[in-house]
Amino acid sequence: MSTTARRAPVGLVILAASVPAFMASLDNLVVTNALPVLATDLEATLEQLQWFVNGYSLAFASMILMAVALGDRYGRRRVFSGGIALFTFASILCALAPTAEALIAARVLQGIGGAALMPLSLAILASNVSERMRPMAIGIWGGVAGLGVAVGPLVGGAVVEGMSWHAMFWLNVPVGILALMLIRAYLTESRGARAPLDIVGLGLGMAGVFGVVFGIIRGNEAGWTSGQVLAGLVGGSVLLAGFVAWERRRDDALLPMRLFRDRSFSVANVVGVMFSIGILGAVFILIQFLQVVQGKSPLEAGVMTMPWTMAPLVVAPLTGLIAPRVGTRALVTAGVSSQAVGLAWIGLVLDPSVAYGALVPGFVLCGVGMGLVFAPLATAVLAHMSEADQAKASGTNATLREIGVALGIAILTAVFTGAGGELTPTGYTDAAQTAVLVGAAILAVTVMVATLLPRRSDQPTVAARDDAAGAPAEAPALIPA
Structure with missing residues (x-):
């Protein structure tokens, strides 16, 4: 329940909740475009390159639900702020890391700090905006968080080429300080049930x-x-x-199994895991193809993927607005279908000498698909959750999606290496093509799972609507409209 009746301007509330979410999602893949550089500078193996990403993702996933529990017990804004502080400190350690092992350890610590950011930012956002504005706010939040994942390779490439790989971690320091200032100024405190820590x-x-x-x-x-x-x-x-x-x-x-009795919640989480496995595992493979095989610089590789990375910025906020009218099932199914087709296109045309123009249609389809999925999937997860379960529900979703990121990179890299792939210009493409097509196949199966979402999963239950109608203005029920 919110502890204060004062409500800040909605634009500043969205900004305060979205900046930390962007920072956390950005660091999922910010190192991806720098992997070839890190392999040379730190003498890292392919396995260590995976852990640069997965060390963060696994720590992030493992600690999300505990961060939610701590937020319920001690205050969500307080734990949210503490997570940002730890994330910022760990970013400094990443920037100063002298070896591959030190960077992996710092990335793990960074993931622990980041675990408080995604689920608590969504729960805090929902409690700080009116029910009428909530779909738009969640849509913008989803677009910003999705953009963080998408532009991670671009930002990492630009910074690595313009400065050094160390600088991409130093960038988190001023952003973290700004986020703490915004949170203190514009977000109110809220808590959940003070249950024992599991x-x-x-x-x-x-x-x-x-x-x-x-x-x-x-x-x-x-x-x-x-x-x-x-x-x-x-x-x-x-x-x-x-x-x-x-x-x-x-x-x-820590993870109430009763939540999975809700069909919208259960199906949305399965879709979230499979979506992350297919699309983000493929990103790990494709970014390195552009550099290792085609000889592009980190910045060039990032710019070339902009048709993919920029689409969610436009599409995701729009889906947040139209989801209440068309339902989440149609949007999520369309989004995952678009990604499956886009990834299959890329896999089929992949060749050492493939022209950039041949890749663009696949990039656009993947980007539009990501934008269609992010906000509606969050809405489907929260559709029938009571205020008491809101943070744990969003935390569960974030946990499973992060596990999907780690599994996607691990599985598709295993496919790549199993097909004889090597980090060399002549030993990369055939195995990369196999891995990308496997990712497309996973997304095709995900489309069938997405059709199991309720037709109007964005609509709250009758009891939840009654609760929302009777809730005071300063403490609205956390049910997306």
Whole structure:
């Protein structure tokens, strides 16, 4: 419940909630365009290159629900601010990292700080704007967060080429300071139920996800039947099963399993995981193709992907406005379909000498598809959630999508290396094509899953509508309109 009746101008509220979300999503893939440079400068292996991204993603995913629980207990704005401070400090450590191992460790710490940013920014935004303005606000937030993921390679490439790879982490410092100032000035505090912290659940979930991703990453190099790989895959799966069993027994669970009884919530989360696996795993492969095979500079590679990266900035806010009229199912299905076709196009034309113009239609389709998915998917997740469950619901969605990022990079890189791929101009393209087409196939399956979303999943339940109608102006129910 909000602790104050004063409401700041909606534009400044959206800005205060969106800047940290952009910063966190940006750092998912900001290093992607710098990977060839990092491989040379830090003498990093392909496996270490994956951990530069996955170290962040896994820490981010593992800590999101705990950050939500801490926000419910101690205040969402307070934990949100603490996460930004830790993220900013870890960015300094990344910038100063002298070795690949040091950079991976700093990226893990950065991910822990970033875990407080995405779900809490959405929950805080929903509690700081009126019900009437909420669809537009969520649409803009989704566009900004999606843009952060999309322009990460562009920003990383521009900074690496213009300055050095260290500078792309230094950029987070002034942005983090600005975000803290905006939060203090324009966002009000809110809290949820003060439940005991689920430390056992956190440990089981973290260890299980890490084990599975570690096993996939190590599979090709160590052998899929090797002890370490089987320990990761089997052990991780057992720990995840234990996590589910533990959470089902607890009233104050880190991840309340009762949330999955809601069809809109469950299907939206499956779509979020599969979407992240397909599209973001492919981004990891394609950015390096432009540099390793076609010899483009980091900045050139970033500019070439702008038809992809700029589309969500335009499309996502519009989808936030039209979602209440057409429903989330139509938008999400159309968006994932667009991405599947776009990625298949890219995979089929991929060749060492492919002209840039041949790639553009695929880039545009992928970008438009991303813009169509982000805001409606967030709306579908929150559609039938009560105020008490709002933060955990959005936190669950963010957790699963981040796990999807790590799995996507691990799976498609495993496909790449399994197909004989190497980080050389002559050993990259055939394996990259296979990996990208696998990503397209995953998205094609995701389209079928998306059709299971309720026809009007953006509409709250009758009880929720009654609650919203009776809620005071200073503490609106957190149900997207």
